[in-house]
Every structure is written in C-alpha cells, then in structure tokens.
Amino acid sequence: MRARRLTGSLAWLVVLTLTAAGCGLSGGSDDGGATAGGCKVDKGNVGSGKLTGDVDGKITFQTTNLKKDFGDFFNGVIKDFEKANPGTSVKWIDDPGDSTFTQRTVADAQGCTMPDVINVDAPTATALTKAGYLLDVGVKDPDAAKPFVPAFWKSSTYKDASGKAAHSVLPWYTGGVLLTYNTDMLKKAGIDPAKPPKTMFGLFADYEKIAKSAKGKYYATMANPIWRIPADWDQMDIKTLSADGKSAVFADDPRTAQWVAWMARLYKEGAMPKDSLSSSNDPSTPYSQGQVAYGSTNPSFVRFVKQNSPSVYAKTGVGQQPFDALGHTTAAPQYISVAATSKHAPTALAFAKFLTNAENQTAWCKDPNVVIFPTTTTSLDDPFFQNATGSDPFSQARKLVAEQLKTTTAYQTNLSPAVQKAIVSQVQLAMQGKKSPEQAVKDAQEKADDLLKQAG
Template sequence: MRTRRLTGSLTCLVVLSLTAAGCGLSGGGSGDGEATVGNCTVDKGNVGSGKLSGDIKGRITFQTTNLKKDFGNFFNGVIDDFEKANPGTSVKWIDDPGDATFTQRNVADAQACTLPDVLNLNSETATALTKYDYLLNLGVKDPTAAEPFVPAFWKSSTMKDSTDASVHTVFPWYTGGVLLTYNTDLLKKAGIDPDKPPTTMFELFADYEKIAKSAKGEYYATMANPIWRIPADWDQMDIRTLSADGKAATFAEDPRTTQWVAWMAKLYQEGAMPKDSLSSSNDPSTPYSQGQVAYGSTNPSFVRFVKENSPSVYAKTGVGRQPLDKLGHTTGAPQYIGVSSTSKNAATALAFAKFLTSAQNQTAWCKNPNVVIFPTTTTSLDDPFFQSATGDDPFSKARALVAEQLKTATAYQTNLSPAVQKAIVSQVQLAMQGKKSPEQAVKDAQDKANELLKQGS
C-alpha cells in the first residue's frame, strides 16, 4: 500500500479530501494560452467553454485499477489498435491496486500535477477530482459525448465542479451489479437455506447472527469495517444520506439508520465478524477464499477470484440476489473513465478515452469469459450475449443474475467525499465497540458530516 505523496510545491494538503484553498480552477491564464487548475499550468483549451481541439499525437498515460494481472492481453490489444489508428501516439499503461487509499493517492497526484492523462475511476474518486476541476468537462469539450451511452448511466456521471455546477467529467465504462456470494456449507451449518436469500438488509443481518451463534468463533459471517457498507447499504435501504443538493447530511432523520448501526454493533459484539477487522482495509475476498467467512464480496466478478484461488471453496459457493430492501431494485454506479484537465496532450487523451469506451471495445471487454460485467452503451447491451446468460455453475449463475438485475437497476449512488465517509464510519466504529450508543453515534456522525460539508470537504 502506497502512502500519501506530498511535494514541497503543494499548497493544498491531502487528508483524504481536497481543501478549498488554492485547489480550484482559475479562469485567467498566465499568458501564452495558459490557464491554471490548482497549482497546475494547463492549456486554456482544457478548461472553460468551447470544444476541445488539437492534434491526436504524442504520449499519454492510461491508469486502470487492478486489471493488468488478469487482463493484460485485452488492454494491450486496445492500446495497439489505438496507436495503429493514430500514428504518432503512444500510450503508457499503469495499474493502480485500487485499495482503500485510492482516492487519496489520485488527489495527491492531481495536486502535484502528475495525474495520469486517462484514468479508470470509481464514483468517489471522480467526485473528489471533479470538485476542484481536475477532470476534463466532457459535456463541454465533446458535445457528442453522451450519445453512445444508456441515459441512466450517463446521468450517473454527473458531478459537481468547483462552482457547484453539474458537469459530466467521466464516461461510464462498465457496470458489475451486486449480488450475494456465500459458502453454502457454512450457511447450512447455521440453519440458513442458501436457496432462499434474504430480501432486506436486516434479514441478512439476522442470518449473520445465526452464523455467529453457530460458528462460535471458528468462522465468521463477514468483515467488520463499515467502510465497505456506507453508503451502499443505506442507498439500498433508500435511506437518504445527503440532502438533494448534497450540502447537508440527512441520514440521522431516518430511524432505520440507528437500527442499522445497532445491528452492526450487536453483530460485532456477538462474534459475527473478526474483532481485528473493524479498521482493516481488507474486504472479504481473501478470508472467504480461505473458508474463514461465510459471505464474500458483492462484486460478481469475485466468483472468478474464488474459482482461480480456491477451487474447493468455489465448489461450495452459491450466488443469490442482493437484498432489494425498501428500494425495490438494485442500485450502484458503474466504473468510469476520466480525462485529466492537466493533461499536456488532452486531445489525444480524450480520443483514447472515447476509443476505450466505444461500443465495440465495451462489447469485447464485457464478453471476456473471466469477468461478470456489463457494458454501458446502448448498442452493446443489445448484443444477444448480454440478453441470454445461461449455465449452472456459480460463475454462469452470477452472470445471469446480474443480467436480470440490469433490466430494472438504477445507476444511482450517494457520492460522499472521503473525509465525510471517514467521519461517519468512525462514529459507527465507536458504536460497534460499545463506546457510544447507536443513537449518539448516528447523531454525532451527522453533526461531524455537516461540519465537513460546510467547509467544502
């Protein structure tokens, strides 16, 4: 895990979020067709109004998130195709591990003016970078940008810039959906029928409690750190974490938030989760593949990880629908592709981003037999491959479940800054340790979140 990288030239400290001072976009340039974004001198064409222009040539850097090991051949092929179609271009591919400090590292790179030209981003990181104009405004710089994409996915790429305006700074790339993955043997030991997955979050928590009582510390239900569940669980429960304008925390106003925290505290204290996992950045992937927890990651492609790393556990793995809860359907944001506004070859970077997210390349990428992902372009989704997923093995079942979900899923996810999320998570952790009542933890979490939101954090 890399630590934060701060240079002497930085005027904005990174503490999992950007601060307002000196980090926004300056419309006035420094002469010679230049403008500034944060500390960075950029071409005026990268910011402000007007379509982006320029020759498609030169070297750019493309950053993915934990994809190189398993999908090197595919992406090297995409890069080769782009370079052949655009003589004089060169794409350097780097791969970030995508761990819990992902946003922090990319924010530090942005402030140091070393952000990669084209980036694979999650919603949280895209939100943080957009807030201070470190990503190209695609809706302005390429007026046709929205055309290939399913409207719901394009809508999900709406972020707020430094002026609080709604802008599109990322292309929706692919979506994976969510589902339950579980060890059928461990569920049966706890008296849980793996063929009848829970329909609400609290029903799932009740199953966690059964596992705690049955396992008595020999294995666990899941991992403890609530950072993996906030705000995802609340979104699925239709708890409004923030106000409509995103300027105030509202989750304490829903009594189910306190119930959720009370459940998490009870489960932790009863042994449904490893005690040493409360502040761990590890998700359930590795302990699940070792037979130590009953429920694995909600990422459908996680099933491939289990198949490759633990065939014996894969043989016991079942997949089921993630609880729809009060929302009535699944929700989640896709992975995105953004273009740095500080790029020295922005026209080339934008051309590569469009090439990567094109219907042709999305279809080819999502048909890869080693992933359970779905494209975000209308043309790609019309392909029969995504409309008729079949098979009885866990991997095929996962693909079929996600395909069914996608018919009604929405591409909505509450975007919390890392600082706000950390403040909320910290209070929930105190409640789980028994150091605060759930009621007090929720109240304090909302108060602290509102303090940060007022500061622009």
C-alpha cells in the same frame, strides 16, 4: 480485479478537495494563460467550447491491476488506436491499486503530472472534478453521451468548484451487487441458500443465525462498517445527505439507528471477528480461507475465489443482494477520465472514447474470466448479456446482474473520505458498546455536518 463496493476512508483526499478546489478551472489569467487545478494548461482544455486540435502525440493511460490478466486485450486496443491514428503513442501504466493509490493520484494531480487517461471510481472523480483536474467531456465533446445507457451517463456528472455539474468522466464498465456465500455454512445455520433475504435486516438475521451455529469457529462477515456506509443505507432508501449535498440527514430516519443497533448486536454476538472492526480488509481473503460465510458483493469476486480457493468455490453460491426499500439495485460504474492538465488533450479524449466505445466494451466484457457489464446501449443488446445461461457461480452471477441491469439506476451517495470516516467512527463506538445507537447516529450527523460546512 476486485473492485470494492465502497472506497476506503482516506482523510487526506478531502484536503485536496478543499484546498485545490480554490484553483478550479480558469479560462485565462493575467498573463493570458489558462489553468486547471492550479496547473498551466492549453486554453482549449478549460472553459466553454468544443475541444479541437490534432490527434497526435504521446499520452499515458493508467489502469489498476489489469495487466496480468488482460494484458493482451488492452495492448490490442492500444495497437488498434495507434494504427487508426498515425502519429499517436499510448504508454500503458498499470498501477497495483494498493492502499496508497488515491494518495499517489492526488500527488500526481497536484504536481501537474497526472496520467492523461485514467480509470477512476466515483469518490475519486468527485474530488478531482471539484479540484478542477478533469476535462469536462460533456462540454468538450457534445456527442460524448450518445453511446451510453442514459442512467450511466447521468451518473458521470460531478460538481466543479463552483457547484456546476460537469460530465468529467465516461462510464466504462459496471457490475452489480450480489450476495456470495458458502452454502455449507448457510445450511448448517438452517438458512436456505436458494432463498436469499429481501431486506437488509433480513440479511442481518441470517448473520445472527450464522453466529449461533458457528460458535466462533467462523463468522458471518467482517465488522468494519466502512464497507456498508452508505451502500446499505442507499439500498434501504435512507437519505444520507440533503438534496443539495450540503448537510447530513440520515439521523432523521429512525431506521438508521435500527441499522446501527443491529450492527452492534451482531458484533457482540460473534457474527463478526472482533479484530476486524477497524481493519481495512474486505471479506475476499477470509472468505476464500473459509473464515466467513459471506464474501464480497462484487460479482467478479467469484473469479478471485475460483483462482485462489477451488474447494471454497465449489461450495460458493450466488444470490440477489436485498433490494430492500429501494425496490431495485444500483450499479456504480467504473469511469475513464481525461486529465484537464493533459498536453495532448485531443488525443487523450479520442483514446478515452475509443476505449469505452461499444465494440471494445463488448469485447472485454465477454472475457470468460470476469463478471462485468458494458455501459453502452449497443453492447447491452448483445445476446451474450441478455441470454446468460449456466449453473456455475460465474454463470449465475452473470444471469443475476443481467436481470438487475433491466431496472437498475446508477445512483449512489458519494461521501468524501473525511465525512465517511466521521460517520463510521461513531458507528464503531456503538458497536463496541461505548455509545447507544441513537447517540452514535446523532453524533455522527453532527460531525458530518461540520465537515460538510467546512467544504462549503
């Protein structure tokens, strides 16, 4: 389970948002039926009013690449739910999570065959909510918010086709954002692994030191800015979008051009592999192969390294990602959503709540092979999360994330894949020396604005 810090750019997803959004949610039509995202559904699935109905029937539950490592746990959760609710049956689908995952999910939604309960990230939730394919759990179950940490519940709000806020997902689990690095490579560059930088530009300065020390034998990090936009800007408290989300404003902040200038400089000086500028690969594999000094910012990444490269794991250190101007870090939870197109919506919603309740979140997050944290208040009060100990990378990651969660917010800028791609492509041109940082930022904002206006 290696969750990306940012979702890759998939331009076709915004097409769904723009076209399917016109269907939206409807409480009825001329023939007395109801629709969700253009699909005919039970009237109770949409509009106002609490969802009612019997909890029975067969539903489909979809995760991403979890069955191999956590099959026993989730099969147990499913068995417990079915036992507590006679007449129900949950079919578990574990998607491999490859590069076509979102595309296939969109196709399922458009075909009115999306799984009843499905794990989604923020960008996917944004698009599916606007298109009308997800149940508004905040309306359909007014008590749904009670178990969750307020910041995480707040983060589960997305806008529907009319621009109205909808709680279309339940917070499931979260991590933090950490620095993972090869301590040997840092020491060779004169960097103290025990003293991570406190600003993004300070981190970039360390990248530069790595480049000078490595002399092309290895690199600091990967080049493609898709992994950093808008995450770095969020941490620097650079506003990417206006308050209403309808226009881009990042060019108004001079630090944005400075950030791009740093990226161009690092790319030119060899801090990043030249062939990684347009590659969709994150740092996970090259780090485990000793090709880059800094790995993924996902805390569970240390598990991947331990499993795939014990020798590199032995050299791996974990440090605090720069808080920078924001003053604290942000956590972007994974979510569980219920399809508004479900034929057994009461059952799907009941299972989604069961899966994300405090008991099940606590049990899974205590698994020794993951560094994830629950999103319920009761779970986070458990001593396992509050009193993490140990000096190995796993334990250190847990300790750092536990500390983060005391002050974290769940804020993150959600860009459509098309808008993100438009910004990233201009930064790439600057990194190649084809545009000045200032011009690239100006052009990126203009292109982003055009797309935002089209989206309405």
